[in-house]
Amino acid sequence: SERYNPHSIEPKWQQEWEQKGIYTFREDAGGQPYYQLAMFPYPSGNLHIGHWYAFAVPDARARFMRMRGYNVLFPMGFDSFGLPAENAAIKRGIDPKGWTYDNIAYMTGQFKRMGTMIDWSRQFATSDPEYYRWNQWFFIQFFKRGLAYKKESFVNWDPVDQTVLANEQVIDGRGERSGALVERRLMSQWHFKITDYAEELLNFGDTDMPERVRLMQTNWIGKSVGAEIDFDTPAGVETVFTTRPDTIMGATFLVLAPEHPKVEALTTEAQRAEVEAYIEAASRMSEIDRQAEGREKTGVFTGSFATHPISGHQIPIWIADYVLVTYGTGSIMAVPSGDQRDFEFAKKYDLPIIEVVRPESGEVFDPASATEAYSGEGIIVNSGELDGMRGGKAHIAAVIEKLAQRGIARPKTTYRLRDWLVSRQRYWGTPIPVVYCDTCGIQPVPEDQLPIRLPENVAFRPTGQSPLTLDEAWKRTTCPSCGGPATRETDTMDTFVDSSWYMFRFVSPHFEQGPFDPSKAHLLPIDLYTGGIEHAILHLLYTRFWTKVMRDMGLTEVSEPFKALRNQGIILGEDNEKMSKSRGNVVDPDDLVAEYGADTVRVYLMFLAPWSDGGPWNPTGINGPYKWLSRVYSLFFDVAEGPAENVSEADLRFAVHGTIKKVTEDLERMSFNTAIAALMELTNTLVKAKRSPVAEAASYREALRLFNLLLAPFAPHLAEELWSGSGREGSVHLQSWPEFDPAALVRSSVEVVVQVNGKVRARAEVPASADQDEVFAVALSLPNVVAHTEGKEIVKRIYVPGKLVNVVVKG
Ligand code: ANZ
Ligand code: ZN
Numbered sequence: 069s070e071r072y073n074p075h076s077i078e079p080k081w082q083q084e085w086e087q088k089g090i091y092t093f094r095e096d097a098g099g100q101p102y103y104q105l106a107m108f109p110y111p112s113g114n115l116h117i118g119h120w121y122a123f124a125v126p127d128a129r130a131r132f133m134r135m136r137g138y139n140v141l142f143p144m145g146f147d148s149f150g151l152p153a154e155n156a157a158i159k160r161g162i163d164p165k166g167w168t169y170d171n172i173a174y175m176t177g178q179f180k181r182m183g184t185m186i187d188w189s190r191q192f193a194t195s196d197p198e199y200y201r202w203n204q205w206f207f208i209q210f211f212k213r214g215l216a217y218k219k220e221s222f223v224n225w226d227p228v229d230q231t232v233l234a235n236e237q238v239i240d241g242r243g244e245r246s247g248a249l250v251e252r253r254l255m256s257q258w259h260f261k262i263t264d265y266a267e268e269l270l271n272f273g274d275t276d277m278p279e280r281v282r283l284m285q286t287n288w289i290g291k292s293v294g295a296e297i298d299f300d301t302p303a304g305v306e307t308v309f310t311t312r313p314d315t316i317m318g319a320t321f322l323v324l325a326p327e328h329p330k331v332e333a334l335t336t337e338a339q340r341a342e343v344e345a346y347i348e349a350a351s352r353m354s355e356i357d358r359q360a361e362g363r364e365k366t367g368v369f370t371g372s373f374a375t376h377p378i379s380g381h382q383i384p385i386w387i388a389d390y391v392l393v394t395y396g397t398g399s400i401m402a403v404p405s406g407d408q409r410d411f412e413f414a415k416k417y418d419l420p421i422i423e424v425v426r427p428e429s430g431e432v433f434d435p436a437s438a439t440e441a442y443s444g445e446g447i448i449v450n451s452g453e454l455d456g457m458r459g460g461k462a463h464i465a466a467v468i469e470k471l472a473q474r475g476i477a478r479p480k481t482t483y484r485l486r487d488w489l490v491s492r493q494r495y496w497g498t499p500i501p502v503v504y505c506d507t508c509g510i511q512p513v514p515e516d517q518l519p520i521r522l523p524e525n526v527a528f529r530p531t532g533q534s535p536l537t538l539d540e541a542w543k544r545t546t547c548p549s550c551g552g553p554a555t556r557e558t559d560t561m562d563t564f565v566d567s568s569w570y571m572f573r574f575v576s577p578h579f580e581q582g583p584f585d586p587s588k589a590h591l592l593p594i595d596l597y598t599g600g601i602e603h604a605i606l607h608l609l610y611t612r613f614w615t616k617v618m619r620d621m622g623l624t625e626v627s628e629p630f631k632a633l634r635n636q637g638i639i640l641g642e643d644n645e646k647m648s649k650s651r652g653n654v655v656d657p658d659d660l661v662a663e664y665g666a667d668t669v670r671v672y673l674m675f676l677a678p679w680s681d682g683g684p685w686n687p688t689g690i691n692g693p694y695k696w697l698s699r700v701y702s703l704f705f706d707v708a709e710g711p712a713e714n715v716s717e718a719d720l721r722f723a724v725h726g727t728i729k730k731v732t733e734d735l736e737r738m739s740f741n742t743a744i745a746a747l748m749e750l751t752n753t754l755v756k757a758k759r760s761p762v763a764e765a766a767s768y769r770e771a772l773r774l775f776n777l778l779l780a781p782f783a784p785h786l787a788e789e790l791w792s793g794s795g796r797e798g799s800v801h802l803q804s805w806p807e808f809d810p811a812a813l814v815r816s817s818v819e820v821v822v823q824v825n826g827k828v829r830a831r832a833e834v835p836a837s838a839d840q841d842e843v844f845a846v847a848l849s850l851p852n853v854v855a856h857t858e859g860k861e862i863v864k865r866i867y868v869p870g871k872l873v874n875v876v877v878k879g
Contacts, residue, residue, distance in 0.1 A: 072701035074665020102138035107599030111171040127184040131781035135805035143574040148193040194566035201519030202583040204501040241356040259487040276632040290484025295477040299374040303333035309396030317451035318424035319401035325393035326350040336371025411441035425459035495535040497560030505547035505554040568614035597630035637682020667783035674740035715757040723753040725812035823874040
């Protein structure tokens with residue numbers, strides 16, 4: 069009987085829930101507050117199956133926490149500034165704002181059909197002026213604290229999107245969105261001083277997050293402990309950064325980045341033409357390509373020499389593109405015996421190589437025959453005073469101390485992390501709240517003039533300049549300091565600014581006196597934050613930085629925005645490949661909901677793989693969950709069919725309470741697939757129980773009630789229908805999560821398999837408390853066991869407690 073009809077059940081309850089406001093978070097509702105958040109989406113136009121995976125699955129966890137008595141805040145909004153809106157505007161001649169808000173309206177409708185407990189009263193979009201006003205306010209606070217500054221720097225220029233990209237947005241030398249090869253350009257840009265927090269960002273405290281994310285952030289920050297060493301050159305003192313000061317006596321030349329400011333002064337007339345040509349060629353390459361492993365080393369001699377600080381030797385100064393101007397001091401002391409890049413360079417240009425670290429094995433490094441550098445540990449040789457000391461990365465502290473005493477080296481820690489470049493030459497973002505005055509220079513906009521709204525009806529052409537530069541009337545303003553004429557900054561902020569603090573806004577989304585209401589700040593940090601691994605560096609690092617700045621501003625007491633982080637995997641196409649229109653393997657959740665209902669889609673997404681792994685979509689796989697929910701429906705509402713069964717009351721209680729325990733533990737650790745498997749198994753027992761005499765007992769009705777509660781987080785609509793259809797009061801979603809009864813899990817008797825010579829001959833029901841002798845007594849008395857042992861000698865007895873008996877007989 070296929071009476072389960074999600075299409076009548078689901079809209080009915082969605083409407084009822086909305087009408088009664090059962091998911092509205094109220095601070096006074098009682099229970100310990102619990103803030104769960106899934107990374108908010110970009111309003112691209114349509115919710116795809118990945119959105120369902122990211123929002124509907126964690127929803128089960130949020131519902132579970134709520135039933136456990138927590139006062140759960142589970143909000144949602146839209147990360148609505150950004151390029152796609154602007155590209156749509158350019159392509160189709162439409163208004164980015166209209167496009168964005170139409171998408172938000174459409175996607176909110178789709179969201180509501182998912183059956184989540186999202187509190188929609190808190191929804192906002194980051195392109196709302198009431199929101200981005202606070203981006204501007206933060207920018208001004210950052211500016212006043214010296215954390216927002218403008219500097220001329222080489223930037224990653226995306227020639228297709230015609231904008232600057234942050235390092236984090238360049239993947240393998242290409243723009244993250246456009247895929248275009250990124251060029252380097254010198255431009256004046258706003259930066260946030262995230263490097264001030266580099267060290268603190270390496271400390272994750274007791275934040276519970278995947279090791280992988282921790283590692284990616286740590287590598288991105290890229291802390292290097294080493295020393296700075298000064299070399300005299302004809303253009304003044306040049307300081308190099310090295311992680312291997314122990315190799316100083318092996319430094320046989322210096323290498324400067326081609327863009328290094330001293331190159332000009334160091335280049336002799338004889339070398340000038342060659343040097344200039346080299347610089348020109350290097351400027352056309354990305355940093356990533358320049359550093360690619362195995363790439364043939366190239367460089368040019370400047371014609372000048374530096375003085376080695378210990379030996380006093382004159383060592384040549386070269387330029388080479390494997391040295392980056394953006395790291396360390398932009399120059400290195402080259403040690404060909406210890407560094408592979410330097411080694412290849414020295415071999416190619418026939419520069420001296422001196423062994424300085426000899427491995428414990430005593431193997432001597434012969435510069436003439438060596439094919440690679442030795443970067444390992446050992447004893448320092450050929451180094452005068454340093455001879456006999458331990459060499460290698462782990463042993464530099466003693467060397468630094470020795471060199472420091474002589475004034476040759478200073479300890480120095482360097483980070484790969486760069487300041488966050490926030491200027492974007494685009495329209496659809498937060499206007500940067502500063503003005504330029506010929507007399508007073510850069511002036512922040514007074515706070516009472518915020519928000520500076522984006523002008524409407526601007527022209528969209530990718531010109532390499534912000535479209536705001538074309539709006540003369542908007543640009544023209546007065547200087548807040550002298551009252552004279554001034555012009556507005558026309559760049560907008562990187563949209564990662566928007567997502568850096570939105571989790572704080574949700575606690576008081578309509579607050580007008582500040583970014584969030586301080587009296588609600590205790591709801592932070594987020595207790596559980598969920599989202600894709602693709603945000604491991606960008607978003608998560610920025611929001612951690614922002615939180616620390618807010619703490620230092622006195623806005624919050626927390627140093628981290630979330631207590632725990634969990635990443636979901638990705639739903640792939642049937643073919644195990646990424647879903648994409650071109651592959652034709654895209655699964656549309658709307659179609660699935662139309663066919664099976666939202667509960668089935670939810671359950672299938674939870675069931676198909678561990679949520680943290682994700683996996684391929686199986687088009688026939690969804691039938692299983694649908695059949696299961698139909699079976700559940702009929703279990704509750706149809707008359708029993710099929711042969712009589714004999715499930716005892718103890719069996720029933722054992723199954724139900726075992727499942728409560730299992731599902732509770734599984735939901736705690738976000739193991740949704742195993743929880744559903746347990747519920748499916750319990751369904752089998754309940755179907756049998758329904759055909760047993762126990763179906764007349766109160767304990768059967770209680771079993772159904774408990775099952776109904778367990779089902780609620782996963783299939784919220786069906787669970788509500790079962791609840792009300794069973795004549796129960798109120799919403800199932802406002803009930804308490806059941807506790808398991810440990811007594812029900814203690815079985816009074818156990819079934820033991822009885823083998824003779826390894827073959828199963830019988831099963832014995834024995835008291836759970838029976839000892840080995842008692843079990844053998846029962847086993848050996850069973851007729852089929854007697855038949856196989858009679859007249860034979862028992863030579864061995866094997867007993868696996870509570871499970872198995874094996875008697876070995878002879879003759
Ligand atoms: C001498 C030396 C000897 C080095 C040796 C290494 C091995 P990490 O660990 O990545 O921080 N270096 C410094 N600045 C550089 C730049 N701007 N571009 C390219 N390379 C640069 O690497 C630090 C090491 O990378 C430094 O230590 C320096 O080479 C090089 F046996 O100095 B070393
Ligand atoms: Zn002025």
